[in-house]
Amino acid sequence: MAYQEKVDLLVDGMAKPPGSLGLLEKHVKRVLLCWGEMQVLKPYHLIFAADNGVVEEGVAAFPPVITYLQAQNMVAGRATINAFCRCFNIPCEVIDVGVNTIEPVGTNLKPANGSRNFTKEPAMSETEYEYVGKAVACRVQRLVEEHGCNLFSFGEMGIGNTTTSSAVLHGLTGIEPEFVVGYGASPPNGELVRRKRNTIVKGLELHKEVMLSVHDILRCLGGLDIAAMCAAMLKCTELRVPFVIDGFISAVAFACASRINERAKRYAIPSHLSKEPGMTYALLLGGILADEVPIRANMALGEGTGAVLMVGLLKAMLHAIESTARMSEFELGGDAAVKVAEQIGSA
Numbered sequence: 001m002a003y004q005e006k007v008d009l010l011v012d013g014m015a016k017p018p019g020s021l022g023l024l025e026k027h028v029k030r031v032l033l034c035w036g037e038m039q040v041l042k043p044y045h046l047i048f049a050a051d052n053g054v055v056e057e058g059v060a061a062f063p064p065v066i067t068y069l070q071a072q073n074m075v076a077g078r079a080t081i082n083a084f085c086r087c088f089n090i091p092c093e094v095i096d097v098g099v100n101t102i103e104p105v106g107t108n109l110k111p112a113n114g115s116r117n118f119t120k121e122p123a124m125s126e127t128e129y130e131y132v133g134k135a136v137a138c139r140v141q142r143l144v145e146e147h148g149c150n151l152f153s154f155g156e157m158g159i160g161n162t163t164t165s166s167a168v169l170h171g172l173t174g175i176e177p178e179f180v181v182g183y184g185a186s187p188p189n190g191e192l193v194r195r196k197r198n199t200i201v202k203g204l205e206l207h208k209e210v211m212l213s214v215h216d217i218l219r220c221l222g223g224l225d226i227a228a229m230c231a232a233m234l235k236c237t238e239l240r241v242p243f244v245i246d247g248f249i250s251a252v253a254f255a256c257a258s259r260i261n262e263r264a265k266r267y268a269i270p271s272h273l274s275k276e277p278g279m280t281y282a283l284l285l286g287g288i289l290a291d292e293v294p295i296r297a298n299m300a301l302g303e304g305t306g307a308v309l310m311v312g313l314l315k316a317m318l319h320a321i322e323s324t325a326r327m328s329e330f331e332l333g334g335d336a337a338v339k340v341a342e343q344i345g346s347a
């Protein structure tokens, strides 16, 4: 029997009405298909922390030093993401890909102390962009080959990164900034949103001549966190390891990854629909429809909180698959057996 058929039988044959676990069935099947064989789940959560020079333009409500302070909380196990990871027994690592401090926070893979203000110059130099991509890809490869990690979730921490994400999405698609700019971490604030839109238009105008590829767009307008997440997703794709997308920032990284390598779409699992208005567009670029996203909780925290909740759901599904009774085990005779067979057959 082909592996895909086995996976279908495994999930469809659980003692439950067919399809009654909805999207969880669809996504756990996708994880099993990515693995290509039955494996024991070994999840790993990576958080990419970086500052963004574009905050100079007044596009964030919180001061940039929060990037450093909250990344420190994460390293100390005192952020929401740590609590969520502990709940599901998921290891979590903070990678400093550009926090604006001399002393790195967590694992040091930073090529610079933040991206530059993209309204004035490219956010990253070519050397910085290449360095961060290679360093992160190396880290992912090591986690897979030496530690056996087989499901990644990605998160980020970076004041100003909803502006860099909206800018990259605008650069990728040309969608009007009105549709892809939201409040970010700020409470509703019309003036802030107007400033974010103008900043993005200014950035695109400055770099449009040189933005000829997805890499150029990421380098000119992106943040080091988005570039890092995109590289991590591409490495997962190469190694055929599934990964879970979080909110807006990681969805934009995924949009870039799937433009660079179409096969990234096969390995990406959505988690939640962020409050940010660009979320659905970013996912759509990678071929994921809003209807396929399991969690709708109006979240916008980042850190990978939605992604880790999804890993928890997948873990619960894998446990259910291996520990629950099978439809075929019901001891039924006569009419009852026929009726159940009809229900399974018509699923």
Ligand SMILES: O=C(O)c1ccc[n+]([C@@H]2O[C@H](COP(=O)([O-])O)[C@@H](O)[C@H]2O)c1
Pocket (backbone or CB within 6 Å): 059, 060, 061, 062, 156, 157, 158, 159, 160, 161, 162, 163, 183, 184, 185, 186, 246, 247, 248, 249, 250, 274, 275, 276, 299, 300, 301, 302, 303
């Ligand atoms: O993940 C999301 O969809 C999301 C939406 C809004 C804000 N955030 C988080 O808030 C920070 C960015 O917000 P801002 O307003 O500074 O651009 C950054 O640290 C993100 O993790 C995250």
Ligand SMILES: Cc1cc2nc[nH]c2cc1C
Pocket (backbone or CB within 6 Å): 062, 066, 070, 156, 157, 158, 185, 301, 302, 303
């Ligand atoms: C406190 C705080 C925590 C965060 N975590 C991710 N983004 C954040 C932004 C702020 C402001």
